[in-house]
Amino acid sequence: MTLQGSLTHERYCDQLLAEAERFRSHLRDADLSATVPTCPDWTLADLVRHVGGAHRWAGTIVATRSTEFVSLKSHVRQGPEGTDREALDAWFAEGAERTVAALREAGPDAEVWTWAPVQRSGFWARRMTHETLMHRADAAATTGAAFEVPQDVAADCLEEWLQLCALPVLAERRADRAAEVFGPGRSIHFHATDTPPELNAEWFVDLTGDPLTHRRTHEKATVALRGPLTDVLRVAYRRLPADSDRVAVLGDRGLLDRWLNWATL
Template sequence: MTLDGSLTHERYGAELLAETDALRAALRAGDLAATVPTCPDWSLADLALHVGGAHRWAGALVAVRATENIDPAGIPGATGPDDVTPDTLDAWLADGADLAVRALREAGPGTAVWTWSPVHTAGFWARRMVHETVIHRADAALAAGVPFEVGPEVAADCVEEWLQLCALPAFAEHLAAKGEPLFGPGRSIHLHATDTPPELNAEWFLDLSGDRLLHRRGHEKATVALRGPLTEVLRVFYRRLPADSELVDVVGDRALLDQWLEYATFG
């Protein structure tokens, strides 16, 4: 099993810093006590603490070349600043991303590090932390009422990574445990970004006709198609935007798309 990304290790580091800066800007524009609509158990402050804690946890795993998981409670600063204010939270987020990127750059992509995936490398964490930050930045932007955009290369890689994770055997077992008939003959989904250049190939075909997910890039007729700007397709696919939004079009068997969105989650 591979979880190959389309960006270089150095690029992932740069994007992690840039995405964290954009997240910090969204947080500064909002009320830290506000509820996050797409994560209703969290306030904006809770969301920031989650993301910053993930950065410090991943950075610590890479820095010590961990061969097993590390309890975040034992990582200095991982639970947040001592006194959470807009200023201390902002500085804490910036410092955590910087620590993570320095550890990732020192290690290089191929260094062996524990991960929860079948791929045990520092490169996994570089890519995962970028996309973790992208998606939670979407949450923060919604809560703060500010625009959300993602560069096309990062957005396409974010979709691709999610599909690769969904194709892991553990995910198929997760779906089977729910007892839902997601897979079956003639069932497929097509994702089609309408605002990207052809060379990006921002289209995906999800084959659900067997007993597990198979996916590939390209334009193919499917049972249902989700079409729209890449940022909005990404948001729908991660359940950060309703599929009935006027920003996207759904053509075909809407029930199948809804079923995928409901059950294609590790939550």
């Protein structure tokens, strides 16, 4: 498992900053005490602290070149309490900038701890970009803001999601649900309908064995999820229900539902 991304390290750094800025823009006129519908245990202020804390955690690992696990609670400040907009915004912006500065200084190949087989700083550039992107979807859903993503970034985010779902460390956590998903003749096709052919934004997920495998191709499957790439991505990450009129499900809807429950990151 290489967890290879399709963007350059510098592009991930640029995109992480862009996603952080868009995330902040969704919150500037919002009620930070509002509940996030896609993360109902959190308010918007909690969401800011979660994403900002993740930035600082990854940034600490990269900046210190730590090759061992770094405790989130011990090493990363969790952010201002309450809903002081200016304090939360300044804290969030500073953390994103510091993390990107650490990533740029390290480059993609510095040896650092990650929770994946790839022990390189480039893992964190890609992971934090997509972590921020998907939590921006949460912020947009809460505030009613438009959720737009460059298509190459959205495709890479979905590709990374499938790569992560195949990791043994994540599959082991869901072993009790594996029989509901894996078995003979089971497969899923994710098909973006609004992308140019050169992006190859189609994924065939083979669930006939364990672990899963996937390939970028158009291929008949047990169930297909079709729609604009951003909406397919949001369904995959359970930020949009599969019965939304923005997407179409063809085939065994039950398998898709069981997969989405199993694959939640």
